[in-house]
Amino acid sequence: MLKNKIFIYLFTFHFALLGCSNILDEFAKKDTDEALLFEAKKNMNDSQWNLAIANFNDMSADFLAKREVKLQHAKAYAGRCGLDLLQLFEDLSTNLATGRLYPLLMSAFTGATTTNADDCAQAEALILSISTAPGSRTTEENTTLAFISFAKMGAIFAAFADEGTADGITDTDFDACQNNTTPGISETYVREIGIGLALASNSLAAAVSGGGLSGADELSSVQDACTALAALGATYNFCDETDPAALTANQVKAIRWTMMDNQNIGLGGANTCNIAQTAASPAASFCPLQCVP
Template identity: 30%
Template sequence: MTGFKRTLILLLSLTLTTSCGQPNLLTDVSETDSDEALFFEAKKKIDKLEWSAAIDIIENQMSDGYAAQVDVQEALAGAYAGKCGFTFVDIINGLKNSSSTSIFPFFMSIFAGNTLDTSACDRSISIITSFGSVLQRTNDQNLFLTILGIARIGTTLGAKLDPTLDGVADGVYKTDFNVCHNYSGAPGTNTATDGWPPANPVPPAPIDPANPLSIPAPAAAPNRSITDTEAKKVASGIGIIFENMSALAAVLSGGNSTLTALQDALTQCEAVAGAGNCTATNVAAVTPELLYTIRVLMDSSAMGFGTCTPGAAPAPPAPYDLNDPSYCCIRLKPPVP
């Protein structure tokens, strides 16, 4: 090493390590209030599962321009997902190891024991969707969005049907909880806004769309039921999954039972709601047909909480046998074209 190089290194070392209260050459890059330093601190908070602290740093302390960067927004979405009540790795591992085909109870079970914050999940979804369409987003972003769709379903159902947070719907189906109707009154009342007005036909009885009195009103409201708003969130959650199915398939094997069940669910959904009508990714895009279909699927034995078979009931105005347990949500009025 030349004398000049040794001298230069010595001078730099002395300059960089000088104290006595004087600034050194690293002062500018070590400032704790720079955007870079704040982002580093936010990621440390995320690593410690301190979601709200990380969110506060990104949303309230960084400059708007820096916070808008994709990598920062991805971190923000991750923080909101954590605040919602899940971690990405846990769900992926759960999907890989699951043998369940009942997708709605399974998605709810993933969040057993977690404190759920559905609004945080919604915020995470809005951040990822702001990156653009399926083709504009990266495969990793689409996969993360798929997991968020599962989280939207699981947290929405869990918040209403599983108050004990043990991962299982509490009580007896149709007595203590119900996924079929939008009850507007107190438990024990017949006040569902989506049922047909009461009548007493002798089953099987024909349905006359011009005469809604031909179908009885829903049974008395249970303690817990899924409202239309909640059912639309479930519908948009599964729409997100359907839209990004290829990203999920890339990390799950072809024989994965949950992936197979989701593919079957898409087929059954389109059989009822129509091809291309099952990929609504926000509540506002959920049509009456899709809302009806999601309630039917949640009531089914294959993928939901009930014992019925989707498609067993004939379409109006063919006869309905109101005593046939194979009919899903039999007192839920189908949308009339």
């Protein structure tokens, strides 16, 4: 049942050519906004993401401000980011019962760079421009946003934690506590990880309540991490934030902890901890003692 429901949104994602416009009219008028959108959808279906984005760039500002156009625009950037929504959904549904979310996302985007992650961040921004409130977005918009956020996170993990070997496995020298490019991760992208997790959590919850997803393992995994953060203290919980710039120093620290975790959700690496441990004993796995930037 879950796969059937998600397929409705995947069909829209990959085969967006169907609509109310007369196809012959679209071919006849090459320079109208409607014709450009038609061409963009064709290019998206052919995975020609640069051409599709160029089509959107030629559209008028008023047309780009339309809700449905924003969603399609976001899908073009998500495609260039590397998101194959059906494949990612299948990977997570199959493996989350026995695996951790962050490594699964990283392995799905092996070889990705921060350029890919930036495209996903742009896709997020386009959907958030429809509404920042999950309850005011459609189920399709929430589902799409959640998986765009997962894709962004996977691209960032691949760019920083799997940069040395690009084999889908966390580099042994990766240290999420270090605020540098190698072997750590810069704060700019730490913030993007936190916002990605928050957006995925809130968007999936709204999709579930809207009937689009039911019993999603993805939602459970994200919510478990947010619950663990809340147990460490309210000042560390970033799971309701939507603006990277609004994250506090404690929240940024907590995002690093989720990456260092090697028991529940995180990547592990050279410096590890257990995000679910709420007391200082044993000290060797208590996140606040293992990473105090």
